[in-house]
Amino acid sequence: GENVEQHPSTLSVQEGDSAVIKCTYSDSASNYFPWYKQELGKGPQLIIDIRSNVGEKKDQRIAVTLNKTAKHFSLHITETQPEDSAVYFCAATVNYQLIWGAGTKLIIKP
Amino acid sequence: EAQVTQNPRYLITVTGKKLTVTCSQNMNHEYMSWYRQDPGLGLRQIYYSMNVEVTDKGDVPEGYKVSRKEKRNFPLILESPSPNQTSLYFCASRTPGSNYGYTFGSGTRLTVV
Numbered sequence: 001g002e003n004v005e006q007h008p009s010t011l012s013v014q015e016g017d018s019a020v021i022k023c024t025y026s027d028s029a030s031n032y033f034p035w036y037k038q039e040l041g042k043g044p045q046l047i048i049d050i051r052s053n054v055g056e057k058k059d060q061r062i063a064v065t066l067n068k069t070a071k072h073f074s075l076h077i078t079e080t081q082p083e084d085s086a087v088y089f090c091a092a093t094v095n096y097q098l099i100w101g102a103g104t105k106l107i108i109k110p
Numbered sequence: 111e112a113q114v115t116q117n118p119r120y121l122i123t124v125t126g127k128k129l130t131v132t133c134s135q136n137m138n139h140e141y142m143s144w145y146r147q148d149p150g151l152g153l154r155q156i157y158y159s160m161n162v163e164v165t166d167k168g169d170v171p172e173g174y175k176v177s178r179k180e181k182r183n184f185p186l187i188l189e190s191p192s193p194n195q196t197s198l199y200f201c202a203s204r205t206p207g208s209n210y211g212y213t214f215g216s217g218t219r220l221t222v223v
Contacts, residue, residue: 043214
């Protein structure tokens with residue numbers, strides 16, 4: 001079955017710098033890759049997603065890239081701000097079922 | 111406001127005492143799902159339901175039961191809770207046939223002593 005690996009488990013960056021979180025997947029049939037942000041005490045919220053027929057997608061300060069050949073996708077956050085501090089999850093979808101990465105705790109240092 | 115509502119938010123119980131965590135959504139979604147979240151393991155699916163009276167096991171169904179008698183409600187039942195079920199639980203719903211649009215509840219932190 002599908003397996004999603006996410007790295008790093010914790011990422012600490014200076015406010016204003018960029019942050020990159022990487023995920024790899026195993027099932028080449030996966031065709032949809034969402035990213036969720038989980039703030040303390042809340043459930044995950046979708047922040048950006050990408051389909052397998054697209055290589056890159058941007059939404060203001062966040063972007064996601066997908067390399068189907070290598071089976072990896074990444075979340076890029078530029079000009080990080082304190083409100084970006086959260087746990088981020090990647091996921092891959094096979095037959096409408098989400099397979100989740102283990103999560104990355106992003107810490108923004110002032 | 112479109113939302114998924116879980117209750118209770120926090121629960122401490124003793125081993126073997128049956129409990130139910132309720133989940134309700136107001137978006138008329140047909141698909142609903144339960145996850146548990148444990149440190150270092152991410153989100154693991156317990157059960158899901160494609161529609162009323164249709165439920166299926168996820169990755170970690172042992173020790174849990176669910177029911178889907180109405181579209182809006184999807185309760186999670188622990189008949190005989192054990193300490194290894196201490197976890198953070200999330201209910202989620204989405205539009206069927208769609209990869210996206212998952213809406214999560216705020217979570218239920220369960221401690222079994």
